Amino acid sequence: MLYDVYKEFPLIYRNRGSLVYLDNAASTQKPSIVIEALADFYFESYANVHRGIYKLAEKATALYEEAREKIAWFIGGRKEEVVFVRGTTEGINLLAYTLSSRLSAGDEIVISVMEHHSNFVPWQIVTSMRSLNLKVVDITEEGDLDWKDFENKITEKTKVVAITHLSNVLGTLNDIRKVVEIAHSVGAVVIVDGAQAVARLKVDVEELGCDFYTFSGHKMYGPMGIGVLWGRYELLEELPPWQGGGEMIEKVTVYNTSFRKPPHRFEAGTPNVAGAVALSKAVDFISSVGIDNIEAQEDELVSYILERFGELRWVSVVGSPKVRKGVVSFTVDGVHPHDVATILGNDGIAIRAGHHCAQPLMDRLSLSATSRISLGCYNTKDEIDMFFKSLENVRKVFA
Amino acid sequence: MIDSLYRDLIIDHYKFPRNFRRIESATVVKEGDNPLCGDKITLYLKVENGKVVDVSFEGSGCAISQASTSLLTETVKGKQVEEIKCIVGEFLAMLTEGKQPSVDLGKLLALEGVKNYPMRVKCATLGWHTLEQALKEIG
Numbered sequence: 393m394l395y396d397v398y399k400e401f402p403l404i405y406r407n408r409g410s411l412v413y414l415d416n417a418a419s420t421q422k423p424s425i426v427i428e429a430l431a432d433f434y435f436e437s438y439a440n441v442h443r444g445i446y447k448l449a450e451k452a453t454a455l456y457e458e459a460r461e462k463i464a465w466f467i468g469g470r471k472e473e474v475v476f477v478r479g480t481t482e483g484i485n486l487l488a489y490t491l492s493s494r495l496s497a498g499d500e501i502v503i504s505v506m507e508h509h510s511n512f513v514p515w516q517i518v519t520s521m522r523s524l525n526l527k528v529v530d531i532t533e534e535g536d537l538d539w540k541d542f543e544n545k546i547t548e549k550t551k552v553v554a555i556t557h558l559s560n561v562l563g564t565l566n567d568i569r570k571v572v573e574i575a576h577s578v579g580a581v582v583i584v585d586g587a588q589a590v591a592r593l594k595v596d597v598e599e600l601g602c603d604f605y606t607f608s609g610h611k612m613y614g615p616m617g618i619g620v621l622w623g624r625y626e627l628l629e630e631l632p633p634w635q636g637g638g639e640m641i642e643k644v645t646v647y648n649t650s651f652r653k654p655p656h657r658f659e660a661g662t663p664n665v666a667g668a669v670a671l672s673k674a675v676d677f678i679s680s681v682g683i684d685n686i687e688a689q690e691d692e693l694v695s696y697i698l699e700r701f702g703e704l705r706w707v708s709v710v711g712s713p714k715v716r717k718g719v720v721s722f723t724v725d726g727v728h729p730h731d732v733a734t735i736l737g738n739d740g741i742a743i744r745a746g747h748h749c750a751q752p753l754m755d756r757l758s759l760s761a762t763s764r765i766s767l768g769c770y771n772t773k774d775e776i777d778m779f780f781k782s783l784e785n786v787r788k789v790f791a
Numbered sequence: 792m793i794d795s796l797y798r799d800l801i802i803d804h805y806k807f808p809r810n811f812r813r814i815e816s817a818t819v820v821k822e823g824d825n826p827l828c829g830d831k832i833t834l835y836l837k838v839e840n841g842k843v844v845d846v847s848f849e850g851s852g853c854a855i856s857q858a859s860t861s862l863l864t865e866t867v868k869g870k871q872v873e874e875i876k877c878i879v880g881e882f883l884a885m886l887t888e889g890k891q892p893s894v895d896l897g898k899l900l901a902l903e904g905v906k907n908y909p910m911r912v913k914c915a916t917l918g919w920h921t922l923e924q925a926l927k928e929i930g
């Protein structure tokens with residue numbers, strides 16, 4: 393167990409005993425190293441990037457580009473393949489708009505029913521704008537991707553497959569290599585929504601074989617407002633710009649502009665430099681703890697949670713995927729998830745209740761909402777015990 | 792503290808909602824929902840000569856939304872529309888503005904604890920906002 397990691401998180405450490413934070417899929421808390429990196433940047437290195445020729449601007453630019461390098465290393469990509477964005481949502485929107493501009497009416501985009509709204513809505517928008525077809529792969533009763541359905545939905549017309557690496561509701565870890573194998577057989581590109589995965593297991597984009605991988609800083613112990621879109625360089629190079637403005641241009645005349653090469657082509661305007669620098673510190677943090685250690689600890693806690701839930705006849709766990717990571721959704725017989733979350737919240741247990749930005753999945757499961765536990769590296773077994781103690785209160789109140 | 796929210800009366804109305812049925816000959820039928828939480832209700836009112844002679848609801852959702860609507864039906868049944876409008880105003884002001892009610896809200900006071908849970912206020916007010924809309928249609 394990672395005994396002392398929680399001490400690195402001021403908000404967790406200071407509230408230990410009165411706050412049990414189990415809403416890490418929504419956002420993780422921040423370690424000191426990340427909070428200090430934000431402050432340090434503004435105290436010591438602040439200037440705009442890629443513009444000034446003075447020392448301070450050089451320093452800020454160097455930090456920004458070093459952050460890019462660090463993040464590339466973290467996911468096994470190349471520096472020039474890392475585009476800084478606002479988060480997963482922006483990464484997917486960037487791809488939806490730029491990729492679809494190259495498609496023709498009748499071409500197909502394939503996603504799955506377990507996607508977060510951020511991997512649904514952008515595709516709905518661009519498919520209706522450009523007369524493309526959106527196809528949605530079903531899940532099995534256990535909550536795994538339905539591979540038969542997947543193979544059926546993939547055709548010669550499929551150009552893009554966009555799938556989550558790890559479901560924020562079911563905890564399902566999807567076999568991305570298998571997705572890639574099937575998608576590439578018809579020449580489709582594969583986009584992976586890595587929002588829930590990067591802080592939970594080792595991600596190596598080369599090993600996964602996908603074409604694009606996108607994630608948010610705030611769900612991996614980094615700051616809000618910064619995220620990453622990784623793409624294969626050859627593919628990024630073919631994509632048109634998305635937003636236009638400063639930073640992304642080579643030369644601008646009154647009527648024409650030539651664009652820079654990736655990644656800068658996709659970073660119009662002043663970027664979130666402080667965020668990028670602090671995100672690279674989040675990578676340092678994860679590396680120092682060891683992503684494998686985080687994974688092992690979360691796996692152990694997930695097993696414990698499932699075991700404890702198994703003893704409660706009045707609780708149902710949602711889904712039983714082959715491989716589950718860090719996330720467990722559940723329902724309590726006769727009690728609405730919002731009432732569950734309110735009663736737990738009253739005991740200092742922070743869990744999420746609702747549709748988790750996955751309404752199509754809720755419809756598929758015939759549920760209006762679930763309660764959800766999602767783990768972070770600082771969660772401990774005694775916190776899980778506190779959760780279960782509080783869960784008994786839910787039963788008492790509704791007895 | 793949690794007991795001030797989930798009073799026995801509320802749990803009782805959640806588990807055994809009163810007037811939980813459809814009125815075929817209703818004067819007004821009004822639906823209300825909180826899309827973010829998935830709370831849903833349908834309110835049926837039968838009005839004769841300015842008086843609510845029958846009222847009922849159907850729905851699903853959290854304890855607060857369903858119990859509040861159940862209590863609503865008990866409260867307004869047999870009352871004049873004008874009097875009901877006054878109660879609705881007082882009830883909503885109690886929860887959203889923390890105002891002391893100037894009329895006796897009776898059993899509805901069991902819902903007063905909701906005002907300490909800002910995220911849950913909209914659950915408690917769902918039925919009442921729906922009633923407001925329904926009353927507007929009667930004119």
Ligand SMILES: Cc1ncc(COP(=O)(O)O)c(C=O)c1O
Pocket residue numbers: 417418478479480481482508510511556558559560585587588608749
């Ligand atoms: C699986 C998944 N994808 C995408 C997102 C969207 O992330 P963001 O809001 O940081 O853009 C989330 C966040 O809840 C998520 O869980």
